[in-house]
Amino acid sequence: MCNKDDLVSYLYDDLDAPARGAFERHLHACTECRDELQAMRGVRADLLTWSPPEPDFAFRIVNEPRAAQASVLRPNVPSWRAWFTPAAGFAAAAVLVLAAAAGLARVEVRKDTDGFTVRTGVSSVSAPTSADALARVSYGGQGRDVNLPVGADAAAWASIERRIAALEATTRDNGLRNTSTLSARGSNNDEVLKVVRELLAQSETRQKGELALRIRDVIRDLDLKRAADLNGVRQTVGRIDASVTEEAAAHRELMNYLLKDSKQK
Amino acid sequence: MSSTDEELVARSQGGDMDSFNQLVMRWERPIYALAYRTIGREEDARDVCQETFLRAFRALKGFKGQAKFSSWLYRIALNLCRDWIRRERRQPIAQAPEGIDLVELASEATPTETIEDLVARQEISQAVARAMAMLPEDQRTAIILKEYHGLTFQEIADMLDCPLSTVKTRLYQGLSVLRRQLDRNGGYKHV
Numbered sequence: 504m505c506n507k508d509d510l511v512s513y514l515y516d517d518l519d520a521p522a523r524g525a526f527e528r529h530l531h532a533c534t535e536c537r538d539e540l541q542a543m544r545g546v547r548a549d550l551l552t553w554s555p556p557e558p559d560f561a562f563r564i565v566n567e568p569r570a571a572q573a574s575v576l577r578p579n580v581p582s583w584r585a586w587f588t589p590a591a592g593f594a595a596a597a598v599l600v601l602a603a604a605a606g607l608a609r610v611e612v613r614k615d616t617d618g619f620t621v622r623t624g625v626s627s628v629s630a631p632t633s634a635d636a637l638a639r640v641s642y643g644g645q646g647r648d649v650n651l652p653v654g655a656d657a658a659a660w661a662s663i664e665r666r667i668a669a670l671e672a673t674t675r676d677n678g679l680r681n682t683s684t685l686s687a688r689g690s691n692n693d694e695v696l697k698v699v700r701e702l703l704a705q706s707e708t709r710q711k712g713e714l715a716l717r718i719r720d721v722i723r724d725l726d727l728k729r730a731a732d733l734n735g736v737r738q739t740v741g742r743i744d745a746s747v748t749e750e751a752a753a754h755r756e757l758m759n760y761l762l763k764d765s766k767q768k
Numbered sequence: 769m770s771s772t773d774e775e776l777v778a779r780s781q782g783g784d785m786d787s788f789n790q791l792v793m794r795w796e797r798p799i800y801a802l803a804y805r806t807i808g809r810e811e812d813a814r815d816v817c818q819e820t821f822l823r824a825f826r827a828l829k830g831f832k833g834q835a836k837f838s839s840w841l842y843r844i845a846l847n848l849c850r851d852w853i854r855r856e857r858r859q860p861i862a863q864a865p866e867g868i869d870l871v872e873l874a875s876e877a878t879p880t881e882t883i884e885d886l887v888a889r890q891e892i893s894q895a896v897a898r899a900m901a902m903l904p905e906d907q908r909t910a911i912i913l914k915e916y917h918g919l920t921f922q923e924i925a926d927m928l929d930c931p932l933s934t935v936k937t938r939l940y941q942g943l944s945v946l947r948r949q950l951d952r953n954g955g956y957k958h959v
Contacts, residue, residue: 511936511943515914517921546947550915552893553900555804555813558797562818563789564825751887758884 505529505536514543773837781828788828792821795838798917799845805912806849808901816852820845835926842917843927846909853905892950899949907942910935 512518513526530537771779771790779787799820804813823844824831831840900908909928913919925932 507940508933508936511940512921514943515921515939542947543943546943546950547915549892549896549950550911550946552889553805553896554893555801556810558800558814558817560796560800560814560817562796562821563792564785564821747887748891751884751891754884754887 505533510536510540510543514540514547774833777828777831777833777837780825781831788825791837795841796821798838799841801916802842802845802912803849805900805916806846806909807852808897812852816845816848819848823848836923839919839923839927842913842919846927850905895950896946899946902949903942903945907938907945910938911942911946914939 509518509522509526509529513523518526530540771787773791773794776787776791776794780791796817800813800817803816803820804810807813807816820841824841831837835843900911903911906928910924913924913927914921919927921932921935924935928935
């Protein structure tokens with residue numbers, strides 16, 4: 504009965520001199536063990552052809568005093584990636600989007616007799632044409648300005664003056680009341696500013712949420728694209744692999760044929 | 769003159785980070801090669817390699833030097849590979865090399881090798897990778913540690929917590945399976 508442990512030990516040169524001598528005597532007598540040893544030496548030679556790809560990592564242990572853990576492995580990444588953390592990316596993107604949104608949305612804060620209004624959206628004011636050109640005039644010496652079309656005739660002026668005088672007469676009392684209301688509102692500016700701040704904060708929060716969702720979508724799309732690309736690359740590599748193998752087989756056949764042919768000649 | 773592993777370990781245990789990084793530089797390739805041949809995936813092998821050194825660093829205070837530092841690292845890496853295989857619930861993958869680049873191959877040629885020899889060598893390499901991936905884990909590990917890392921039978925037995933005769937049996941069985949697989953796939957060698 505052949506001892507396979509001895510065969511393995513002999514194969515790896517791990518027998519002491521007496522055991523080695525004894526096994527070599529056995530080999531002379533046993534064809535099966537001799538063939539097996541020969542075949543396993545062939546397998547070992549084949550195993551040597553298998554090399555792992557050359558790794559491109561260069562991580563090192565570094566101290567991170569602020570972190571809770573004493574150390575981390577720091578991969579050797581290109582410099583532009585070193586500072587480009589996800590948090591920095593999100594922050595930069597958020598600033599850009601907020602700035603762009605504010606520019607496009609034309610945030611408008613206005614105070615009038617109805618109180619404060621915060622409005623966003625593209626304004627639909629059209630540019631004035633020459634025919635609509637406005638002239639500014641002072642009326643009644645009371646510091647109120649009105650806008651009138653250039654070229655309005657004297658009759659129109661007179662008509663406007665009359666209407667204004669009538670309005671002043673009928674609304675004097677109301678005007679006084681309105682003035683007192685406005686004063687009350689004016690004294691409450693702090694509250695109004697608070698409301699404005701809240702509205703702005705809400706708008707900002709909403710935009711940040713939308714930004715996060717959009718970034719998530721972009722990342723998902725990129726991942727899908729990357730997976731599809733990788734799949735394509737794998738298929739291409741597989742095809743190349745198959746074609747090269749086929750070509751090599753054809754070459755071998757040709758070589759064999761030529762070899763046989765030359766031997767026959 | 770470069771320091772021995774034992775000297776570097778002692779200095780690392782005293783808090784010398786540079787000494788530990790010297791150990792990383794010395795052993796990162798063998799550990800990566802072990803992980804790659806065990807699990808067959810380049811990216812995952814890199815992760816296993818990094819995790820091995822991170823764990824080693826964290827456990828360094830507890831390393832008393834009963835075994836060689838390299839054996840200790842190998843053991844950590846093998847445990848991580850086992851975890852990976854169990855977690856992924858799959859056999860190692862025989863990752864196809866990036867095609868066959870004849871120009872690249874030619875640059876690796878020894879003066880006596882022809883391009884046909886190089887292509888044949890590449891084919892054998894792929895066949896070996898496929899055959900190794902089909903081996904049971906214990907046989908594959910024994911072959912990797914013996915063939916590619918030159919460990920003694922006793923070191924392998926200690927690392928795998930099994931008797932020395934079991935290591936030899938696993939090697940014999942593994943080599944026998946490889947022989948059959950390679951004969952089936954690679955009759956071209958004997959043309």
